[in-house]
Amino acid sequence: MGSVFRIFLSSGHFYRVAYSIFILISLHSLLLLGRWAWFGGVPPFNGPTFDGPTLSNAVAGVSLGVAIFLGKRNQKRLWRLTIPFLIASNAALVLLAWRRTYWMELLITIGVLTILYNRNRLRIIGFATISVVVILLTFPKEAIWARVMSAVNLFDETNPYSSTNIGHVEDVLDAMLQIQRSPILGIGLGTTYETIYTRWKTESWGVHNGPLHVWLRFGLLGLLAYLWFHWRVISFLWSHRQLVLTRGLLAYWLGIFIPTLFFSPWPYGALQNTLLLGVLFALVDVEVTYWRRII
Template identity: 30%
Template sequence: MIAFRRPDGRSLLLNSVAVVVSVLFGLMAVVLPWWFVVALLILPIGLLVSALFPEMGLVLVVVLVSGLLPEAMTPSISAGPGKLQAHEIVMVLLTVIGAFRVRERGLLSVRWLQPVYAILLCAFIGSVVGLVYSGAQMRDLLQEVRIQGYWLLAPMSVVLIQDAKALKRFIVGILIVSFLISVAVLLQFFFNIKILSTARVENLNTLTESYSDVTRSTAGGAIYWIIFSVFIATVGAAFRSISRWIVVPLVLVMAGAIVVSFGRGIWISMLMGAILLGWMTFRGKGVFTVSVLTVVLSVSTVGALATVKPRIIEVAIDRVISTTKEGDPNSSLGWRLNEANYAWVSLSRSPVIGIGFGVAYKPLERLNGTDADFGLMRYIHNSFLGVWLKMGLLGLLAVLWIGAQTLYMGWDLSHRAVHPGCKRLAATVVASFTVPLITSMTQPEWLAPAGVTYFALMIGILAVASRLDKLAASGVMSDLRAKNVSRSGIHPVSAR
């Protein structure tokens, strides 16, 4: 005989809420656009998860900055002359959560974060210079300087990722997000559709030929998370902390996304980062292993893509060969050199304080016969020149401080760490951090949302790994002391 248990008040309440919510969303689906209904359902869940597991809130920021969710599905709030975007709203929420979680004294004054605070100060100075000295429009100024606020993700991650389990959840979340971004990039490539709001989807053009049947599909700044995930998955497989049955398809999909981006700077800098990772992890043997794996992975990935689009082999070779002709006026390097010439003229007039945020450094011009874009008067590909222009010489020094300190302290942590997981994570972050450092010569990573987000979270991960390793080292020392005491025959109580 079946026995029925009388429902309690909590069960009745939850069931009633579920029924009401279902009916409400059903009615809204009839009246409102589908994407708006989906946004109303997904975003509250994401915010709830962020409140319960703040480290996943950081992953949500990466999702939103990378453009994985369509802009139509993400809310924004009007704030003065601009709007708070969805990822900025999440950052405000995480800041509030972090304020209640700061328990450890000196947590936010660690050495890792010092250059971050310096660049935030330089961003403030650049705002004053742009507004007072150069007469920038408030809307243009806020559009640029708000991106520097993303550096706050570094201290946020130090506060929100408080233990090894939280760090693992964050990394697993990044792996999943990177895989989804890679799938989106490949779908863009195969079907010539735009999925990522920050992506470029266009016919591939080189200096020698235009390929109307081959699509160039990019992930914007999210490409660096894909590279980080490739590195961390590969190291995990090498040390058997991640199943190779999971790593192989994961890496192949992400490698495919990197290939179809057709970014020569990305290819070269990733290779350099991979060699550095091999050296830091396995020394000389690692460099040889990485070289072999790179060849095998490249051939396998291009071969797999060629089964669907056979011309990709020819295109990839042409893309590499066309590098020798860069520097012509119509080449991508030629455009960057033209930007640099204008930048040097502006810097020669104000080399110390720069021209500030929201200020044009070059005249209005058309790009390849397209309509003139007023935003291009302030846009510059070379990040280092861009930082110097907008934040002055102190801003440039702050950026160089961030790069040098992160690489040096990350390298040091990868050698002195007691915990093997922290040691390998530090090596992976250093190798991954190197990639955008190199491409910043030709890409505005220090001035773009995705780039600043990546740099800030990489610094935060290293700071967290350093803290966790210190805890592990103190535990090891405690165990050694206990063993020495027991071997001496002295009881801890009697020793007092």
């Protein structure tokens, strides 16, 4: 895909492609927010959407938008006014969907962007503060506190938002049991396994933990390759962190990888995520190649 995008190398038009992707993601987020405001939310938390890949792509929209806004100084006034609004629409979709995994993705992404754009730290912190205020004004404080504490006190049975936590822990225990039975080769693809600890299902195909999911499916060598791959990607992106799109992808990459170390599913099982990541990596490949040529 990167070789296809290199046709834009002559004048750097790949940034226009990045603008287009950001706008499409943002318009979709606005559409979902509009439907939520007009028709109401969806179960179980009555947010705009419960679809994980859509929320993760909205996090990518935040990261890409911030990188473009802060990294491309030669924007017209209309763009300088529009981009923050579109960034906010993506952040609002994630926050109002009321799902902890994607709150964490957004928090990590914004945190990495704050480190990368240290001269604009106050802008990013201000944006994050406004986003939190939106949540405080939209939902009752008691519900917000209960949702936050459900990620801190996993086994608080008095908190209705903690009801799925025990199931996640049992899911991990079942996966570890299967890993003990086949630690080197894994159980392979296209197979299910009987659950022993998990009470809400009788069989499972995977686990809500990225490294464990890879170990379960592909064995120990697969796990080592998975961790090595992510280390190499992060190292590459970090070494080119002075570039616009590279910063955006680095923040998003860490945002989707770190939550998988806890109770988040393997992020590459969704077609929406993998397609977007493929396009973003192609754009970064073009960006790096372009600047190497002109420098």
